[in-house]
Amino acid sequence: MSINVKVEFSGGMELLFDNVRHHTIEQPAKSSDNQPTTLKDLIFYIRDNMMTEKKELFVDKDTVRPGILVLINNVDWELCDEIDYQLEDNDEIVFISTLHGG
Amino acid sequence: MSINVKVEFSGGMELLFDNVRHHTIEQPAKSSDNQPTTLKDLIFYIRDNMMTEKKELFVDKDTVRPGILVLINNVDWELCDEIDYQLEDNDEIVFISTLHGG
Amino acid sequence: PFPSEDRLSNAEIRRFGRQLILPDVGMGGQLKLRNTSMLVVGAGGLGSPICLYLGGAGVGRIGIIDHDEVDVSNLHRQVIHDESRVGINKAHSAAESIRSSNAMDIIPKYDIVLDATDNVATRYLLNDACVIAGKPLVSGSALRMDGQLTTYNYNGGPCYRCLHPTPPPAETVTNCSDGGVLGVIPGIIGCIQALQAIKISIGLAAQEPPSLLIFSGAQPTMFRTMKLRPRKKDCVVCGENPSITQLIDYVQFCGRGATDKEAPLHVL
């Protein structure tokens, strides 16, 4: 069984992905060790399958790099278990790079 | 059986309802003649139960007066059967008065 | 039409450098802006920021039409006018007022029209004129703490009459003088109108479905985008068999004056 997650890159993050903002990503509902797929799995999937270079501009250690906010269904991921959030079918995940210009 | 519909008045319409924008309105799932409840039923319910005066600023003949747009779940009601739209539980209906100021 | 250029001057390249390096703009987009003419109707709360930012973006020709006077009571939302100009007719900086008798002389000369007016009659007039002349109409409005924005007659989307075949009863129409307005509300809507006109000029809006932007300044969630109907086949002006093929008397059609002032300087 698999689930589909809508992923959006915003605030300049999309430049790391050929300037494409909206992606639908299929993920197994369970990871290889039979645990529910988490946001961490998704982040690693993106890093390993959708990026060829500059991976450090997305991932730093085991999470997104500083300066990226993650939103799960329009809510700050800090309110939803962050990296351990268990993905559900049709979830909308936004990775947004904080802007500083003025 | 009954359904709950979220109703919002916007663009000045809320002034007809004690300046309250957001309402949750319970409606029977079926009307008295055993037909599904429609947007028309809801409009008449609002006119007859939530207004004491200036009803003509909301309803004109059998529909909303000219100058009011109706949106069903963020979509122009013209794309959803208009007045005959069959309400579903948790629908969001917005009545918005068109603004002309500049 | 005005003289079209096929390249930017060095001064323009320097001046618009920060726009030129945008992938969405580039040299091509900047040249399109340079070769686009836009008509701003209304130089009040909406028209002021529109003119400022369209001018700043490098739009080649901007026409401004208004017939109101600068009044001390609306200064707070007309940031383009400074206090020393109170009482000076805004038409000083405008070509002329717009009415049924002259609209078709003016509208066809521009590529994009921005409705920054304050009354229903002129909104129907501009709509019909833009449909007849085949011009997109970027329409904004503001009242109290709220605003609305739609692009009419563009890209298969509706015209103002598709949405509003019948004018609203006069007693339901509130203007900024009677209902009030917080000055920054038309500031926000006017800026977004300017952006929308820029997007149309450089081709960024061509794939966008018709929509209504609803701005509720007093609410926690201030902006919502609503999906609108397409052009209606039976619309009296933009439909397949239009009955309106030239401008009519819009004051009579709407049953009220063309302006929100009690004694309009011009009637349509």
Place this chain on the structure above:
Amino acid sequence: PFPSEDRLSNAEIRRFGRQLILPDVGMGGQLKLRNTSMLVVGAGGLGSPICLYLGGAGVGRIGIIDHDEVDVSNLHRQVIHDESRVGINKAHSAAESIRSSNAMDIIPKYDIVLDATDNVATRYLLNDACVIAGKPLVSGSALRMDGQLTTYNYNGGPCYRCLHPTPPPAETVTNCSDGGVLGVIPGIIGCIQALQAIKISIGLAAQEPPSLLIFSGAQPTMFRTMKLRPRKKDCVVCGENPSITQLIDYVQFCGRGATDKEAPLHVL
């Protein structure tokens, strides 16, 4: 603090008539605006419309801080400055530049602070200063076709450090000079910052949950509102046991300069 008034003058009543009749403003709200002081840090693309509309709304005292020079390349987004002023230091109209050594002399004198700056170091500096001084911080930013807006340190919501405990790597930070910006984008964000500060002043924002407004100017749905975390108990500056109780060296903390120019006029 500056002298507080307990009633509006007749001139103010005439001038702000269209705001006064708003149920959300009224005499009480207008008097609050009159008695509120606001500090705008940055007089560029964001700061220009902020200052215009805060001034137009009747805010009693507005301080403006900037240390950049008006350059022909950013004129298109700095509509407050006209072309004749190219090269004139914007600080002419500003009190002085802000840095760790003077921020705590300036910030406590204002009720509301608006961050209209262009770099990470100053954003951390303003955040910490506002937390220490107990002031809400209305923070806007713009780049390319995008913008963001959040109110920090207000009403139980987070501060900038709650969201961003660690500064971003310098190579991920793009400024408007390198990345470009369409001038009307900071125009839109700046106007919304002005509105947000007005709402805070008159008490309209007090019930709003912490949120991030995301503006994507090139997309069909331009605005989205995201729900943010509350204040974090373990935040180093606004938490329960703060380790930062006075300002630090923000250039060092961020590993880069305080401005997006290569040769900043002032360092923090």
